[in-house]
Amino acid sequence: MKPAPFEYLRADTLDDACKFLATHGAEAKLIAGGQSLVPMLAMRLLRPAWLIDIGEIAALARVVIDPDAITIGACARQHVLAAHDGLAAALPVLGQALAWVGHEQTRNRGTLGGSLVHADPSAELPLVAVMLDARLALQSTARGTRVLSAREFFTGPMSTLMEPDECLVEVRFERWSAPCVGSAFDEVAIRHGDFALASACAQVAIDAAGRCERVALALGGVAGAPLDCSVQAASLVGSVPDDGAVDALAQAVAGGLEPPGDLHASAEYRRSLAQTLCARVLRAACARARGALTEAR
Ligand SMILES: Cc1cc2nc3c(=O)[nH]c(=O)nc-3n(C[C@H](O)[C@H](O)[C@H](O)COP(=O)(O)OP(=O)(O)OC[C@H]3O[C@@H](n4cnc5c(N)ncnc54)[C@H](O)[C@@H]3O)c2cc1C
Numbered sequence: 001m002k003p004a005p006f007e008y009l010r011a012d013t014l015d016d017a018c019k020f021l022a023t024h025g026a027e028a029k030l031i032a033g034g035q036s037l038v039p040m041l042a043m044r045l046l047r048p049a050w051l052i053d054i055g056e057i058a059a060l061a062r063v064v065i066d067p068d069a070i071t072i073g074a075c076a077r078q079h080v081l082a083a084h085d086g087l088a089a090a091l092p093v094l095g096q097a098l099a100w101v102g103h104e105q106t107r108n109r110g111t112l113g114g115s116l117v118h119a120d121p122s123a124e125l126p127l128v129a130v131m132l133d134a135r136l137a138l139q140s141t142a143r144g145t146r147v148l149s150a151r152e153f154f155t156g157p158m159s160t161l162m163e164p165d166e167c168l169v170e171v172r173f174e175r176w177s178a179p180c181v182g183s184a185f186d187e188v189a190i191r192h193g194d195f196a197l198a199s200a201c202a203q204v205a206i207d208a209a210g211r212c213e214r215v216a217l218a219l220g221g222v223a224g225a226p227l228d229c230s231v232q233a234a235s236l237v238g239s240v241p242d243d244g245a246v247d248a249l250a251q252a253v254a255g256g257l258e259p260p261g262d263l264h265a266s267a268e269y270r271r272s273l274a275q276t277l278c279a280r281v282l283r284a285a286c287a288r289a290r291g292a293l294t295e296a297r
Pocket of ligand 1: 033039167
């Protein structure tokens, strides 16, 4: 199918985009990489009168790596992030997740911000943002800049707290201060590049004795929005996370889930996947943290 007719405008600056949204927000859509929006237009699930292209605004594509945080512009392309050496060292879970996002062709155009705002409950980048409780900076002409935590931003399938006159400007990820940090991302999809039936990601920090100092865990595809399980995962803090503790945690987390069932996977199968993936990412994250500890000695 072809999209319904629309007018196209390329914004040169963030201010231009926000000004246009202030007047036409209700009947306009921002377009960044178009990898989610264009299919929605072609299927006529959306019929905006205006498309405002923000994909070439250089100020929205910056990557800044500071000692305590990493800030990534909303329009940074996924392939740029996946190939970024500094990010591979400072925020490895992003690259681990990006390896699962669509295909090379979609990552060439797709942006971090587009994926977050699209808010598919099985998408990888929203899961990472929730796991690390990233901060999302939103800008509008009417209200200036407001910052939301990723854990409050996603409210349901394709649904967020963003207002129609707002543009997502940048995403800030905290850098954990512990020297020995490991992370992991894993998912099960019918074919590689498809949306996940279930997914999980974790980050673990350990001290010099190998005890868990801090842990974050999130699951995707098992609820209307990425599910933060960090409170349950905190049961690992203070002890050396062995297989028994990890398996018990994964079982407890999965037991509390009420995943959706559909054509692709029953609710029971998704729960079982979530348990397996949860244990897998925690083990892998712990192993990487231990590897970092060995290297540091
Ligand atoms: C074949 C195929 C396979 C795919 N597989 C996956 C997959 O496995 N995992 C996955 O997560 N995604 C997948 N996708 C979807 C897609 O790759 C991502 O969701 C995409 O990267 C979205 O980014 P974009 O820049 O293309 O967003 P766009 O399509 O340009 O925009 C998406 C939405 O976000 C809004 N938007 C974009 N940027 C901003 C901003 N800065 N501020 C406010 N609103 C904004 C748009 O208005 C629109 O509503 C796939 C897509 C295709 C075509």
